[in-house]
Each structure stands twice: as C-alpha cells, then as structure tokens.
Amino acid sequence: MTVFHKSDNALTKKKPDFRMQKVHQILSHSDADYSGWLPDRKNDNNCITDNGHQHDTMKILPIIFQKIKTALMDLLPIIVVIAFFQLVVIRQPLPQLGEVIFGALLVVAGLVLFVQGLEMGLFPIGEAMAYALARKGSLFWLLVFAFALGFSTTIAEPALIAVAAEAADIAGKGGLIHPDQKSLTTYALGLRISVAVSVGLAILVGVIRILKGWPIHYLIIGGYVVVMLMTIIAPEEIIGIAYDAGGVTTSTITVPLVAALGVGLASSIQGRSPLLDGFGLIAFASLLPMIFVMGYGLLIFN
Amino acid sequence: MDFLMDFVKILVATGRDVLPIILLIGGFQLLVLRQPIPHLGRVLLGGVYVVIGLALFLAGLEKALFPLGKIMAAQLSDPVFIYGTPDPPALADWTAYGWVYLFGAMIGFATTIAEPSLIAVAYKASEVSMGTISQWGLRITVAIGVSVGISLGTFRIVTGTPLYMYILVGYVMVILLTLVSPKNIIALAYDSGGVTTSTVTVPLVAALGLGLASTVPGRNPALDGFGLIAFASLFPIISVLGYAQLAVWMTHRKTRTAEKTYAV
Numbered sequence: 203m204t205v206f207h208k209s210d211n212a213l214t215k216k217k218p219d220f221r222m223q224k225v226h227q228i229l230s231h232s233d234a235d236y237s238g239w240l241p242d243r244k245n246d247n248n249c250i251t252d253n254g255h256q257h258d259t260m261k262i263l264p265i266i267f268q269k270i271k272t273a274l275m276d277l278l279p280i281i282v283v284i285a286f287f288q289l290v291v292i293r294q295p296l297p298q299l300g301e302v303i304f305g306a307l308l309v310v311a312g313l314v315l316f317v318q319g320l321e322m323g324l325f326p327i328g329e330a331m332a333y334a335l336a337r338k339g340s341l342f343w344l345l346v347f348a349f350a351l352g353f354s355t356t357i358a359e360p361a362l363i364a365v366a367a368e369a370a371d372i373a374g375k376g377g378l379i380h381p382d383q384k385s386l387t388t389y390a391l392g393l394r395i396s397v398a399v400s401v402g403l404a405i406l407v408g409v410i411r412i413l414k415g416w417p418i419h420y421l422i423i424g425g426y427v428v429v430m431l432m433t434i435i436a437p438e439e440i441i442g443i444a445y446d447a448g449g450v451t452t453s454t455i456t457v458p459l460v461a462a463l464g465v466g467l468a469s470s471i472q473g474r475s476p477l478l479d480g481f482g483l484i485a486f487a488s489l490l491p492m493i494f495v496m497g498y499g500l501l502i503f504n
Numbered sequence: 505m506d507f508l509m510d511f512v513k514i515l516v517a518t519g520r521d522v523l524p525i526i527l528l529i530g531g532f533q534l535l536v537l538r539q540p541i542p543h544l545g546r547v548l549l550g551g552v553y554v555v556i557g558l559a560l561f562l563a564g565l566e567k568a569l570f571p572l573g574k575i576m577a578a579q580l581s582d583p584v585f586i587y588g589t590p591d592p593p594a595l596a597d598w599t600a601y602g603w604v605y606l607f608g609a610m611i612g613f614a615t616t617i618a619e620p621s622l623i624a625v626a627y628k629a630s631e632v633s634m635g636t637i638s639q640w641g642l643r644i645t646v647a648i649g650v651s652v653g654i655s656l657g658t659f660r661i662v663t664g665t666p667l668y669m670y671i672l673v674g675y676v677m678v679i680l681l682t683l684v685s686p687k688n689i690i691a692l693a694y695d696s697g698g699v700t701t702s703t704v705t706v707p708l709v710a711a712l713g714l715g716l717a718s719t720v721p722g723r724n725p726a727l728d729g730f731g732l733i734a735f736a737s738l739f740p741i742i743s744v745l746g747y748a749q750l751a752v753w754m755t756h757r758k759t760r761t762a763e764k765t766y767a768v
Contacts, residue, residue, distance in 0.1 A: 276623070279614035279647075280704075284572055286610070291603055292579050305568025308560050309618075315557025316620050320627065323550020327541070331529060334537045343536050347528070354524035360517065361706060418691045419682045426675045433668045442667055442730030449701035449733040454558060455522055457699050458624035465632055476632040478688045484625070485694030488737055 266314075273313035277306060320458050328462025336470040341413075348409040351463070352487060353402035355456040362397055365450055366390040369443045378439060378503050393498060400494035401451050404486035405460065411482065412467050415474060418482045425489040432496040440499030447495045448488040460484055507567070514566070515559040522555055561620065562703065570707055573611065577712040580604050581719045598662045601720075605655045608712060612654035612736060615708055616647035621699040629692055637692070642744070646696045649743030650736045654709060657735035661716045664723055667731045674738040681745035686752055693744035697737045705736060 335344045356362060370390040374381035379389050411421065433441055452460075460483045468480035533541060541547060579585060580603055587600060616622060626639040660670055682690055701709075709732045717729035 276618045279617045280569060280611075283607075283610040283614045284569070284576065287576055287580070287607060291607075292576065292585075302568040302572060305564040305566075308564030308567065309569070310564075312557045312559070312561030312564060313618075313620065313623075315553045316561060317557075317623060317627075319550045319553030319555075319557055320624055321550070323547045323552075323554055324624075325628070326543070326550070327529060327547050330541065330547075331532065334539060335532075338537060343532075347532055347536075350528050351525075354528055355521075358521065358524060360521070361702075417687075418694060422694055423679050423682065426679065430668075430672060430675065433671075442728075442734075445667065445671060445734035446730050446732075449698065449737040450706060452621065452698050452702065453521065454620045454624075454703050455525065455554065457621040457702070458628075459525065461625055461628045461695075465628060475688065477629070478691060480632060480691070481625075481629070481695045482691035483695070484698040485691070488698035 269314045269317065270310065273310045273317070276313055277309055281306065324455070324458040325462045328459045329466035332463045332466025333470050336467060344409060345406050348405045348463075349402040351402075351456075351460070352405035353398045355453060355459075356401040356451050357394060357398040359451065359453050361450040361453070362394055362447075363390075365443065365446065366393040366397075369393055369440075372443075373439060378437065389502065392502070393495065396494045396498040397447055397451060397491045400490040401487045404490040405483055407490075408464065408483035408486040409467065411486075412464060412474060412479050413471065415479060418485070422485060422489060425486075425493065429489070429492050429496075432493060432500075436496040436499050437503045440496060440503070444492050444495035444499065447491045451491050452484055452487050457484060460487070507563075510566070511559065511563045514563050515556070518555050518559045518562070522551070526551075558620070558703075565704065565707075569704075570711075573708040574711040574715075576607070577708070577715045580607050581712075581716045583719060598659065601658070601662050604658050604662070604716065608658040609651040609655035611708055611712070612705070613647045613651035615705040616650040616700050616740075617643060618704050619700060619702060620704075621702045622646060622696070625692075625695060625699050633688075637689075641747075642692075642696070645743050645747045646700055646740040649696075649740030650700050650705070652743070653735035653737075653739030654712075654732060656739070657732040658712065658716060660731065660735075661713060661723060661728050662720055664720075664728065667734070671734060671738065674742065678738070678741050678745065681742065681749065685745045685748050689744065689748040693741050693748070696744050697741040700740050701733050701736050706733060709733060709736060 331347070335347060338344075367390050370379075370386040370393070373379050373389060374386050379385050407421070411418065436444070461481070464483045465476045465480035468474040468478075469476045474480075533539065581601075585603075587597075622643055623639075626637075626642045629637045629642060630639045656670065660667065685693070710729075713732040714729040717723045720728075
C-alpha cells in the first residue's frame with residue numbers, strides 16, 4: 203500500500219514539474235535575458251532562447267489562452283460596475299451595446315499584447331541599461347541617464363499637456379495671469395517644463411538613494427513636510443493642480459522602465475536589496491512635481 | 505473605416521510617447537555604452553507589442569468604456585437624479601449623494617484592477633520578492649485604497665471642505681504607519697501611490713470630479729474639480745502599509761497562539 207502510494211506520488215509530482223519548467227522557460231524571458239548581462243554566461247543564455255523557439259504551437263496555445271483569461275479577469279470589475287449601475291441604479295438601456303462589446307474585446311487584446319511586450323521588451327531593456335551603466339562605473343553617465351529618462355518621458359506626456367492647458371485656462375480666468383493667448387501658452391509651457399524637470403530630478407535623486415542606500419522614508423516624509431509648508435504659502439488656485447500633477451506624470455510606458463531600472467540597479471550593487479532599495483523611484487516622481495508646481499505658482503503669481 | 509482612422513491616430517500618439525525613450529536608449533547604447541544589445545530582435549518585438557497593445561487598449565477604452573463612464577458620471581451627479589427636480593436647493597445636502605460615493609468607490613476599484621502600470625509594478629514586485637508579495641494581493645489592496653480615496657474625494661467635492669485638510673490627515677497617517685511598518689514594504693507602498701492613476705483611472709475620475717463640481721450647488725469647477733487624483737494617489741499608500749501591518753499582526757497572533765497551545 204505504501205509503495206503504491208509512493209510511486210503514485212512520484213508520478214503525479216514529476217509530470218507537472220516538467221511542464222512547469224517548460225512554461226517557465228517560455229514565460230520568464232526576463233530571467234533568461236538577465237543572465238545575458240552577466241559577462242560570462244552568454245552561451246548558456248543563447249541555449250535557452252534557442253529552446254524557446256522549438257516549442258510547437260500545441261504548447262503555446264494554452265499559454266495564450268491563459269493570458270487572455272488573465273486579461274479578462276483584469277477587465278471583469280469594470281464590466282460588473284458599469285452593468286450594475288446601468289441595470290440597477292440608472293435603469294436605462296445600454297447605448298450601443300455592440301460597440302461596447304467590441305471595445306471591451308479590443309481592451310482585452312491590448313492588455314494581452316502589453317503584458318507580453320513588458321516581459322519581452324521593456325523589463326529586459328530597463329534592467330539591461332541598469333546593468334550596463336552600473337558595470338561602466340561612471341556615476342556621471344548614470345545620473346545623466348536618470349535625469350534624461352524622467353525629463354524626456356514627462357515633457358511629451360499627453361495627460362500633462364492636457365492638465366497644463368486647463369490650468370492655464372483657470373489661471374487666465376482667475377485674473378492671475380494676463381488672459382491673452384500668448385501668456386496662456388507661456389504659462390502652460392512653464393508648468394510643463396517645471397514638472398518635467400522635477401520628474402528628472404526625482405529619478406536622479408532616487409538613483410542616488412539606491413547607490414547610497416539611504417532609507418526612503420526620511421526622504422519621503424521630508425518631502426511631505428515641504429509640500430505642507432508650501433501649501434500654506436502657495437496661491438489657492440495652484441494647489442489642486444499641484445496635488446494632481448504628482449499623479450499624472452508617470453505614464454504607462456515610463457513606469458515599467460523606471461521600475462526595471464531601479465530593481466536592476468539595486469540587484470547589481472552589492473549590499474542592496476531589490477525589494478528594499480529597488481522600488482521607490484516612482485514615489486519620488488510623484489512627490490517632487492507637487493513641490494515644483496507650487497514653487498512655479500509662487501514665482502509666477504507673486 | 506472611422507474606427508481604423510481612430511486606431512491609427514492613437515497608434516501614432518503612442519509611438520510619439522515612446523520616441524523619446526527610444527532616442528534616449530539608442531543614444532546611450534551608441535554613444536556612451538557602445539555595446540550591442542543582447543537579443544535585440546526580441547526586445548524590439550517586445551517594444552512593438554507594447555505600443556500596439558497600448559494603442560489597442562486605449563482605442564477599446566475610448567470606443568466603449570470612457571463614453572459610458574462619462575455618461576454615467578454625468579447622470580449620477582445630475583440634480584434630477586439626486587433631488588428629483590431640475591433645480592437643486594441652494595445648499596448641497598451631502599446625504600443625497602449616496603450613489604455618487606458608491607459609484608466613485610466601485611469605479612475606482614474597477615479601473616485600478618485594469619491599470620497596466622499597476623500590473624507592471626505588481627509583476628516586478630512578485631518577481632523580486634520570489635512570490636512572497638502576490639500580484640493579485642497587491643493589486644486588490646491598492647484598488648481598495650483607490651476606492652476609499654475616490655469615494656472620500658467625491659464627498660469632499662460635495663461638502664466643499666478644503667483639499668489640504670484631507671491630504672494633511674492622509675500624510676500624517678502615512679508617516680505614522682511608516683514608523684511601524686516592516687521596512688521592505690515601505691518603498692513598494694510609496695510607489696503604489698504613483699502608479700494607480702494613469703491611462704484608465706484618470707479620464708474617468710476627472711470626468712466624475714468635473715461633473716460633480718459643476719452640478720453640486722455652490723461649487724466652482726476650477727477650484728473643486730481637481731484633487732480626486734491626489735486622493736487616488738495617497739490612499740493606496742495607506743492601504744498597502746495597513747495591509748502589511750495587518751499581515752505582521754496576524755503572524756504574531758498565530759505564533760503566539762501556537763506557542764500557547766504548545767505550552768499547554
């Protein structure tokens with residue numbers, strides 16, 4: 203009885219293990235790419251990628267289904283909420299049901315592709331840059347990269363352009379700045395530049411923090427205190443915009459890249475933990491713009 | 505045909521977003537690092553997937569969910585729906601807005617679950633912590649934080665209380681929780697504040713805020729319409745730190761009970 207039980211156990215155990223390994227090989231390219239950056243394991247790495255291409259469609263199909271299922275789960279809450287309010291509270295028929303379903307299918311397809319692209323492209327390149335810069339050992343270029351990453355991705359951010367234009371409109375109507383088109387444009391551009399500079403500086407400070415191993419909470423709490431002090435002296439019209447500016451700066455493509463940069467840096471430096479030190483860059487990028495936008499308001503309105 | 509045009513437009517816009525990143529990474533590779541990128545083809549393909557995926561995602565949202573969400577936000581904050589008459593009373597009655605608070609909470613939760621930035625950070629956090637931090641655990645905790653934040657934010661717009669008071673109280677809570685929280689969750693908790701508000705949440709929540717501020721009697725959309733995003737970025741920090749606190753407390757209790765039974 204015991205013998206039978208044992209062998210049975212071994213069988214069932216071995217099978218999923220083997221399959222999991224295959225799935226793991228296909229799914230976790232980031233792990234594989236990771237080792238490519240450590241100088242002496244390049245050959246190993248090529249082997250893994252070559253294996254990855256040998257899988258026939260029979261094994262890839264379930265993985266695609268799995269990904270579609272995950273994306274559907276991501277979208278489910280929105281569907282439930284909208285259906286509930288339409289059917290129970292507002293009690294009006296859904297306008298253009300066909301279009302809504304078509305749109306939802308697009309969202310699911312988009313999420314599947316996006317997550318796949320994260321694993322294949324954004325995470326590996328972010329970590330690769332972190333490793334390459336750390337290996338180069340030049341602090342100057344690392345900091346230039348950090349600042350440029352924050353600045354360049356923020357200055358063209360559509361959400362920021364929209365918020366800045368709206369803020370200029372409000373300031374013009376409130377009589378804080380001259381309400382002609384030229385000064386409105388200058389004001390909006392100034393707002394965008396101050397947010398972009400602040401995000402660049404935030405990533406730069408965050409990178410220095412990772413290098414030095416400073417505890418994050420002192421910096422963040424210090425930032426909160428500055429935000430509160432500036433709230434007292436800043437003009438009322440800018441406060442709401444300043445608080446919101448922190449949230450809108452970090453776009454969907456910047457976030458994975460910045461996260462990979464932080465984690466890559468933290469894991470390439472001796473004595474840093476990726477979890478403890480690798481995260482936190484985004485936190486700086488949402489805090490510093492608040493301070494800079496209020497500072498900009500003080501400068502312009504006084 | 506119309507849709508195809510829209511999609512191409514969104515695709516171009518997303519491509520423009522990615523352009524500075526491509527220039528920066530390409531420039532650094534060619535001028536500073538001067539090393540070939542390993543698996544360049546793979547990485548490029550991944551980049552193409554991200555751009556097309558994001559464009560499809562946005563096109564789908566704009567086709568279906570945004571108009572619907574905006575119509576619903578307008579319908580729920582309409583005085584006819586809330587007071588039963590087209591002329592609202594001069595002073596807003598905050599108890600009449602129950603459905604608005606509930607809608608804020610639910611839409612905040614739902615959009616956060618679908619937020620691609622949060623998916624990315626949760627993925628990374630789970631990878632780095634070797635699975636100790638589960639992707640869904642983190643995402644649900646953050647979504648609960650956002651839902652409390654948005655709900656409270658709509659309450660603030662209805663009552664017209666000053667924004668900085670809420671933010672100040674929130675900051676104090678964050679600081680107090682930080683002092684007692686396990687160290688390795690702190691950085692992640694702070695990060696989860698920034699990632700919640702992006703592609704999905706901002707348009708819907710901004711529509712809700714501006715809709716409310718322009719229909720609630722006595723509110724100025726310019727002053728009161730903003731601030732919901734600030735709420736949505738602050739409360740997830742509290743919820744993640746709070747959850748970590750709860751987890752630590754539960755483990756303590758479990759070990760203590762185990763010790764007790766062992767002693768008996």
